[in-house]
Amino acid sequence: MTNRINKILTEGKTGSRQTVNGWVRTRRDTGSFSFLEINDGSCLANLQVIAEGTLPNYSEEIKKLSAGCAVTVSGDLKESPAKGQAVELHADSIIVVGWADPEEYPLQKKRHSFEFLREISHLRPRTNALGAVSRVRSRLSWGVHNYFQQRDFFQIHTPVITTSDCEGAGEMFTVTTEKVEKSGADAAAQVKEFFGKSAGLTVSGQLQAEVYALALGDVYTFGPTFRAEKSHTSRHLSEFWMIEPEMAFCDLEKNMQIAEEMLKYLLSDVLENCREDMQLFHKFIEKGLIDKLQSVIDDDFGHISYTEAIEVLLKAEKQFEYPVSWGIDLQAEHERYLTEEVYKRPLFVTDYPSSIKPFYMRLNDDGKTVAAMDLLVPGIGEIVGGSQREERYDVLYSRMLEAGIDVEQYGWYLDLRKFGSVPHSGFGLGFERLVQYVTGMANIREVIPFPRTPGSAPC
Template identity: 60%
Template sequence: MANRRIAEILRSGQPDDSLQVQGWVRTKRESKGFAFIEVNDGSSLANLQVVINQDLPDYEAILKKLNTGAAVEATGVLVASLGKGQRIELKAETVKVYGEADPDTYPLQKKRHSFEFLRTIGHLRSRTNSFGAVFRVRNACSTAIHQFFQERGFLWVHTPIITASDCEGAGELFSVTSLDLKNIPRTENQAVDYSQDFFAKPTYLTVSGQLEAEVMAMAFSNVYTFGPTFRAENSNTSRHLAEFWMVEPEMAFCDLEGDMDLAEAFLKHIFKYVLETCPEDMEFFNERIDKSVLATAENIINNQFERLTYTEAIKLLEKADVKFEYPVSWGLDLQSEHERYLAEQLFKKPAIVTDYPAQIKAFYMRLNDDEKTVRAMDILAPKIGEIVGGSQREERLEVLERRVLAQGLKPEDLWWYLDLRRYGTVPHAGFGLGFERLVQFMTGMGNIRDVIPFPRTPQSAEF
């Protein structure tokens, strides 16, 4: 007998189809002589209704075990449903209960639970409608990302998780060491002796795969990374994680214009793909999480993003008739409130801000002729703020050496990176998309902790 996923049954199942389903009980309703159970297997938002007749052997005993959360397998025949809400239902011929779930202690009840509460039971929350929808959409976003780059001939390259360099130069690094740092006897300001360490030098969890992606782009022209990155920033916000996933394309023979064009086409592609492949989940978000989810998606797909320079953005912010918490002035970084004002209130669509002051950006960004600004671009999204950060890279050896020194970095630590400018250097560019911020943007979920299965944030690492 065919074992079928519920999404597929609900889509194309026909009366008289004989089949088996496996999943978890969402609800049970008892009637005179029969019972309905709603079964979910994670493949869709909708449940499959299974009708169990009292003629079934051990009817009473089975029913007692079929509480919310129990794992169940049922075989039977599909019939047209007489009830409202579903086209088709399964008339059970056999029902097997694998694992029961004690209704007195099972934390997920039929009522709506708050996301705060569900975060305390991260191991069970994926069994709810909201998290089911989030993680299916997250999966669809991943597929769309690979599809977009593979169709364009980009090579997916795997960059290291353990690195010796701080790509962003922000010092937000988690150290990786085989040394028992707590128990090494040393006085307070004494540096750790790494000669006995696994790598014989300090190493860290990567904050970005960009530098290594540049290495690969100098051989394969167009590449992308898609992997976990780590930041030891103590930001307790709804937009920051200590461990998040980043997508980083890197393109040789490309300038900032090409970089922006790619990023815009990329975001449009992902939204289109998710609308096409997850319509029910997207409807659900629009109805239950944020009433502007579908309109936002259409807006992204159909409108050109606004493009402006940092200097223009500062002028607009200075003119804004809102009171910002943080100061606005040329040379200061944009805060999330400023970013959101531009995208959400002023332009009402994503905005790409370019040419930031050199002193607030990383060492690798290409210096403009004014010697004050760099060829950077950030994409600011309504409700989110910065979702993409990218730039054209400094391909001129002397200028790069100067920038490395100016930022207090050591050229000898970056010898291999500088070598890329010594041998066959070429204008190149890339960007990093914060994957969780994308999923937040797509679903309207308010907190970034609710779009990753196992969030790592300050003071929280349950698993």
């Protein structure tokens, strides 16, 4: 029976017999024995193994081990005399499971750039930083489900292939069995409709989540989404994961409360349960990261309206690349100015102009704005976007016509407003942006296992 290294280092008792599987990080020979550093991906720290020269395969195999080799080690756990480690494993058996030629293995003992590691995405999770990202991402995923399950939300699996464009931006990947050799409208005409109508990869599970919210009450969906947007920024991906809760009998104020509570819950959980990995990010990726996240947990979030935000930006003694005026969609530079230089904390911005928001958001009494909210955080900008949904049939119908939406195709969505309609709200949290914020990684490509961006789809 094998044990994970994180358990051995934290719970292993000296004098106990242990067997561990892992990969060699380094080997150092001294006198008649060798020191091996073994890691199995369960934690940042390595397990030091003492390999005596009396082992039967010492000369032929152990002294030829190099970074990347896979081994199974058995022996006795003993107190370590060295600083920085409580225990070490004194091996009485080391089996070489898989060799890694040091002349070919690209991850030798030196620091590699993240740009280089993207070129070997099949090996990059073996590095300290990317391994830590993976563990933090896993914990955050667990935290998302735990948060909602503790509060009696039901998880809904919304379709990956959909016939509805939630955002109405036309940035969906078309699903077809035909080879498309044309572009634009000609391509749409050429596509053979496998599902009997035009279909694409989902940009959001929100509309389908509303169906279940108006039957089960509080629901959430957590799955992959896709955008055919040719953006090469450090904040955008073509494939990414979205957390999308939808709550019946819920207004915009309660919606914001849940978003704030959820974010604080996730940050608290990861700081408590991923301490070693978070220390790595705090020390090497973003100085002061842990303090920044703790302040988010401790402080109340700010609240301003879109109109108030525009007034602040117009008074700013700063030249923005994108000019500011009422009715524009806030850019990342505007969002970061508000959170980093003015309010210096996470900030809810509400009541955006209806002209720049999707048709499903509830129209306010002024007829110009909608009950929308974006949560902006320092260093990232928008991390959550949500709204109270339009529950009034006539208003929704008019908004859909104004947006040029085929009301027949969305007849099912209108039906929800005919049969027991209630106020309901929800939001979307881009999971990769959350991971990026928590780890301090500068580029979003580092926080998803296999980044898909325009012109790039490794593995």
